[in-house]
Amino acid sequence: MRKTTVRIVAALLFPAALHAQGGAQPPQEAAAEARPERNIAIREVPIWGRRPMKEIGVERTTFDSVTLKENIALSIADVLTFNSPLFVKQYGRATLSTVSFRGTGPSHTQVTWNGMRINNPMLGMTDFSMIPSYFIDDASLLHGTSSVNEAGGALGGVVKLSTAPAAADGFGLQYIQGIGMYRTFDEFLRLTWGDEHWQVSTRAVYQSSRNDYKYRNRDKKENIYDEEMNIVGSYYPVERNKSGAFDDVHVLQEIYYNTGRGDRFGLNAWYINSNRELPLLTTDYADDTRFENRQREHTLRSVLSWDRLRRDWKVGAKAGYIHTWMAYDYRRDPGNGIMTSMTRSRSRIDTFYGQAAGEYAVGDEWLFTADIALHQHFVRSADKNIVLQQGDKAIVGYDQGRVEIDAAVSAKWRPAERLGLSAVLREQLYGTKWATVPALFADYLLSKRGNVVAKASVSRNFRFPTLNDLYFLPGGNPDLKNETGVQYEAGLSFAVGRDAIYTLSGSASWYDQRIDDWILWLPTTKGFFSPVNIKEVHAYGVEVRADLSVMLARGLKLDLDGTFSWSPSINVGEPMSPADQSVGKQLPYEPEFSGTATGRLAWRSWGLLWQFCYYSERYTMSSNDITLTGRLTPYVMNNLSLEKGFAFRRADLSLKATINNLFNEEYLSVLSRPMPRMNCEFFINVKPKWGKKNRTAK
Numbered sequence: 001m002r003k004t005t006v007r008i009v010a011a012l013l014f015p016a017a018l019h020a021q022g023g024a025q026p027p028q029e030a031a032a033e034a035r036p037e038r039n040i041a042i043r044e045v046p047i048w049g050r051r052p053m054k055e056i057g058v059e060r061t062t063f064d065s066v067t068l069k070e071n072i073a074l075s076i077a078d079v080l081t082f083n084s085p086l087f088v089k090q091y092g093r094a095t096l097s098t099v100s101f102r103g104t105g106p107s108h109t110q111v112t113w114n115g116m117r118i119n120n121p122m123l124g125m126t127d128f129s130m131i132p133s134y135f136i137d138d139a140s141l142l143h144g145t146s147s148v149n150e151a152g153g154a155l156g157g158v159v160k161l162s163t164a165p166a167a168a169d170g171f172g173l174q175y176i177q178g179i180g181m182y183r184t185f186d187e188f189l190r191l192t193w194g195d196e197h198w199q200v201s202t203r204a205v206y207q208s209s210r211n212d213y214k215y216r217n218r219d220k221k222e223n224i225y226d227e228e229m230n231i232v233g234s235y236y237p238v239e240r241n242k243s244g245a246f247d248d249v250h251v252l253q254e255i256y257y258n259t260g261r262g263d264r265f266g267l268n269a270w271y272i273n274s275n276r277e278l279p280l281l282t283t284d285y286a287d288d289t290r291f292e293n294r295q296r297e298h299t300l301r302s303v304l305s306w307d308r309l310r311r312d313w314k315v316g317a318k319a320g321y322i323h324t325w326m327a328y329d330y331r332r333d334p335g336n337g338i339m340t341s342m343t344r345s346r347s348r349i350d351t352f353y354g355q356a357a358g359e360y361a362v363g364d365e366w367l368f369t370a371d372i373a374l375h376q377h378f379v380r381s382a383d384k385n386i387v388l389q390q391g392d393k394a395i396v397g398y399d400q401g402r403v404e405i406d407a408a409v410s411a412k413w414r415p416a417e418r419l420g421l422s423a424v425l426r427e428q429l430y431g432t433k434w435a436t437v438p439a440l441f442a443d444y445l446l447s448k449r450g451n452v453v454a455k456a457s458v459s460r461n462f463r464f465p466t467l468n469d470l471y472f473l474p475g476g477n478p479d480l481k482n483e484t485g486v487q488y489e490a491g492l493s494f495a496v497g498r499d500a501i502y503t504l505s506g507s508a509s510w511y512d513q514r515i516d517d518w519i520l521w522l523p524t525t526k527g528f529f530s531p532v533n534i535k536e537v538h539a540y541g542v543e544v545r546a547d548l549s550v551m552l553a554r555g556l557k558l559d560l561d562g563t564f565s566w567s568p569s570i571n572v573g574e575p576m577s578p579a580d581q582s583v584g585k586q587l588p589y590e591p592e593f594s595g596t597a598t599g600r601l602a603w604r605s606w607g608l609l610w611q612f613c614y615y616s617e618r619y620t621m622s623s624n625d626i627t628l629t630g631r632l633t634p635y636v637m638n639n640l641s642l643e644k645g646f647a648f649r650r651a652d653l654s655l656k657a658t659i660n661n662l663f664n665e666e667y668l669s670v671l672s673r674p675m676p677r678m679n680c681e682f683f684i685n686v687k688p689k690w691g692k693k694n695r696t697a698k
Contacts, residue, residue, distance in 0.1 A: 053367040053412045056420035057441025057457045058149060059491060059509055061141040061545065068133050070600075070609055071641070071658065073178050073186045073207070073681060076136060076161065077128035082598055082611040082639070084141060085543045085565035086157075087591050090129065094211065094246035094276055097129040101156030102144060102511060103539040103569030103590050107519075108463060108483075110147065110154035113161045114268050114303045116320045116353045117151060121377040121402065124466035126159075130272060130297070132205045134188050135252050137164040143543065144511050145459040145489050148439040151373075152406050152428040153463045155485050155515060163268055165256045166201040168194035173688050180681035184209035199256040204249075211244040211277075213679070219282040242288045244279040248272070264307050272299040291332035292339065299324045303353075313360040320353035344385040350378045365414050372407040379467050398471040405429040418445040428462060435462035435482065451495045455509075460486050465531070469519060475530040485515035497549075506546035513539045520587070535573025537587065541566045559600040568592055591615040605645040613637050638662035649689070656683040 067083055077097035081088040089106070090097035098106035107124035110117060119126050140160045147154035166172070171193050178186030187206040194200065217239045224233035255267045278293040280286060300323045307316040330343040357371035382397030408426040415421070422441040427434065439459035446452040463483040470478050489511040497503030517533040524530050548560045569590045571582050586592055593616040601608040614636050643656040660679040 051420070051443075051445075051453070053361070053414065053420070054149075054369075056412050056414070056422040057443045057455050058146045059143040059455065059457075059489065059507070060146060061143070063139045065137070066600075068136055068139060071611075071639070072134055072176060072188060072656075072683065072685075073180075073658075074133060075129045076131040076133050076139065076159075079133050079139070080128070080141075080159075081613050081637070082596050083561065083563070084596070085545065085563040085594060086141070087565075087567075087594055087615060088128070089589065092211075092244070094129055094207070094209070094248065095244075095278075096127055098125050099128055099159060100590065101141075102513070102541060102543070102565075103567035103587070104156035104515075105520075105590070107466060108154065108156040109159060110151045110157075111159045111161065112151065113270075113301060114163060114305070114320075115318050115355055115373075116301070116303050116322070117373075117375060118301065118322065120324070121349060121351065121375075122347065122379055122381060122466060122468045122472075124469070130248075130274065130299075131161065132207075132250055134190075134205055135163065135203060135250065135270065136161050138162045143489075143509065144513070145439055145441070145457040145487050148408075148424050148426055148437055148459050148461065149410070152408075152426050152435070152437050152461065155461050155463055155483065155487075155513070163252070163254055165199040165254070165266075166190075166192040166194060168192035168199060168201070170194070171690055173690075174686070176683055176685045178681055178683045180209070181679050182210050182213055184211070184679070184681065186681075186683070197258050197260065199254075199258075201252075201254040203252040203254075205251075206249050208247045209245060211246060212240055212242050214238055214240050217282050220285075239282075241279050243277045243291075243293060246274070246276040248274045248276075262309050264309075266305040266307075267302075268305075269300070269302040272297060274298075286332070292329065294329050296327045296329075297324065312362075313358065315358040316356070318353070318355040320351075322349070322351040322353070324349040341385055343383060345381075345383045347379070347381040352376045367412040369410045369412075370408070372405070375404040375406075377402050377404070377467070381468075381472075396473055398467070398473065398476075400467055400471055402431050402467065403429070404431075420444075424459075428464075430464040433464065433482070435464075437461055446492075449496075451493075453493050454491075455493070456490045458486070458488050460484070463519075465519060469531045474526075475521075475524075475528045477531050480519060480531060481517040481533050483515055483517050483519055485513050487511060487513035500551060502548070502550045504546075504548050507544070509543045511540060511543075515539065518587075534571055536571075537569060538572045539567065539569045541568055543567075556603045557601070559598075559602075561598040562596065564595045566593055605647075607641075607643040607645075609639075609641040609643070611637075611639040636665050638665070651689055652685075652687045654683075654685040656685070657681070658683070 061084055063079065063083060068079060071078055074093075075097065077088050077090055077099070080086050080099055081090075087100040088097060089100065099109050099111075100106050101109055106126075107119075109125070111119055111126040138161070142150055142154075142158040142160065144157060147156075147158040150158045150160060172191070174188070174190040176186070176188035178184075178188075180186070185206075185208050187204075189204045191202045192200065215238070216236050218236050220237055220239075221234045222237045223231045224235065226232045249272070251271045253267075253269045257265045259265075274295075274297040276295050278295060280288055280291075280293075301320070302322075303318055303320040305316065305318045308314060324347070326347040326349075328343060328345040329341065331339045331341050333339055353373070353375050355371065355373040357369070359367065359369045361367050378401045380397070380399045406426065406428050408424060410422060410424040412420070412422040420441075420443045424439040424441070426437040426439075428437060437460060439457065441455075441457045443453055443455045446454055461484070465480040465482070468476065469480055470476055489509060491507060491509035493505070493507040495503070495505040515537045516535070518537040519531050520534055521529045521531045542565070544564045546562050550558045552558055567590070569587045571585060571587060573583065575583050593614075595614045597612045599610045637660075639658065639660050640662045641656060641658040643654055645652070645654040658681045660681070
């Protein structure tokens with residue numbers, strides 16, 4: 001049980017919302033059309049409510065709409081960077097961005113969009129730079145064992161993304177124009193139309209940039225000579241990051257139909273057309289005018305859904321299709337003035353998806369759920385520029401298909417007012433191999449005052465090798481074993497506050513996970529990387545999150561959010577060779593410490609946003625013959641935004657200025673590519689007001 005204080009208006013709107021699911025027009029909207037706007041002060045009343053049965057023992061981070069839209073030009077990768085304890089590894093805007101939970105790798109993170117898993121079956125990971133925050137209406141994270149409630153194979157966790165009906169009444173339009181340094185342009189457009197049965201939305205994003213900023217290259221040194229050509233000093237040269245331009249187009253079409261009798265149908269179709277250059281490494285001395293390094297992608301994701309809702313049960317079904325065509329081209333001038341193609345890599349992925357799910361509640365004590373999902377992948381990958389010794393061209397790559405079935409049943413029981421118990425059993429089929437994933441959850445309300453809840457869970461999980469792990473040429477390893485792990489977790493959460501004065505909430509979690517046969521790509525003496533199984537990895541640590549909201553004065557509000565993560569990920573297996581020094585050391589590219597902080601100050605129509613994130617990483621990695629030890633420069637980022645809103649009779653207008661990398665920090669990515677320096681952007685957001693309801697309100 002949790003006590004919250006809300007205005008009595010919320011109690012009046014709740015039955016109205018239920019009535020709206022039946023297809024009738026919400027009473028409050030009809031009333032707004034019939035009478036002029038008035039503000040009436042109503043006494044507040046306490047309302048008691050249970051914690052949702054679905055959330056028993058679950059460690060979830062949910063992002064509100066403000067968080068998702070506060071940096072409109074950025075991707076979901078940037079939202080996660082500044083608002084979660086996850087490690088977001090990226091190489092600057094419009095470059096590969098991956099997400100890791102709790103010291104695990106990017107391929108240990110499952111990502112779903114409207115229920116459909118969108119991890120690349122070749123790599124096992126998702127490029128979050130390809131997901132505009134403008135296209136996401138609901139986002140949440142399921143940490144560690146909690147991921148078993150959503151999907152298998154997520155040894156780290158699940159990133160759950162979805163869209164929602166626009167709730168439009170008539171025709172609506174929103175247009176946002178952004179202009180930034182390095183010839184950066186952002187265009188955002190949304191058209192909506194709706195009535196009591198239909199909701200239609202079209203969203204489009206176009207982003208482009210030369211992305212050619214200056215940076216000091218600390219991986220090179222230029223010597224200073226005297227008149228006798230003796231070295232008298234040295235310095236780090238200032239270079240320009242050229243060949244980093246990008247040109248991305250995204251279009252999202254959504255159609256929802258509500259029958260008014262408890263059934264809703266939906267169609268979501270998302271198209272991506274991306275053309276990106278890949279700049280040189282900081283250690284590369286080549287002339288950037290004599291090479292071309294380019295990545296192109298065309299992707300279509302589509303989901304057709306049906307949901308039926310009743311008082312004690314609901315069922316739903318989904319069908320989807322994903323098509324991805326990716327191309328990587330590397331050309332350079334060997335010295336004769338003619339650009340010669342060195343690599344022409346082409347990949348085609350087709351995924352067919354189907355899912356059925358149901359829930360049934362027995363009173364207030366039991367909730368039973370069941371779901372089954374099917375993903376059928378067809379992958380063809382080839383480098384069309386391989387030349388044999390005889391001079392003939394040959395297509396080298398692989399052509400593979402794999403079926404993945406993920407089924408789960410769960411029972412959630414609340415035997416007492418304060419106690420909740422949950423059991424989940426998941427079965428996975430990858431190709432011809434089965435795996436069983438069990439999980440147990442419990443939570444207990446320690447104190448109603450402050451809503452202090454203790455949580456605990458345990459689960460076993462599996463992850464199967466990706467298609468590239470098995471078949472990539474050169475380097476694939478068909479003898480890889482499945483990764484298996486057992487994870488334990490415990491934590492506390494609380495929420496306190498006084499209405500219209502302040503709210504304070506937070507959580508702290510401890511976790512411990514041992515993963516056998518961890519798959520890691522390591523360098524070989526043959527000049528390429530190859531995946532191997534590490535005997536055992538011990539990933540453990542602590543995650544802390546806190547959120548504070550304070551009304552400082554009338555119309556003046558301060559929000560502070562912060563996260564901290566300590567996540568050692570230690571190789572505790574056996575040495576792979578006498579020269580192996582990685583045992584007992586942190587795994588490569590997994591930060592041990594990370595932290596974020598966000599401050600929002602709002603006064604009337606003004607808004608000020610400050611964001612900070614920090615990563616610290618040191619690692620040791622070894623293959624059979626090679627050992628690399630190092631520590632990356634700590635990653636620090638500060639962003640600052642100022643926004644001003646205007647309300648006119650015919651439109652709402654807001655102006656926003658953003659400074660990325662506020663203190664002009666110098667830092668490098670793990671690939672020795674320079675990251676963007678200070679970048680200023682300016683946005684204009686226009687939302688016209690049309691329709692009878694808007695005119696009446698004014």
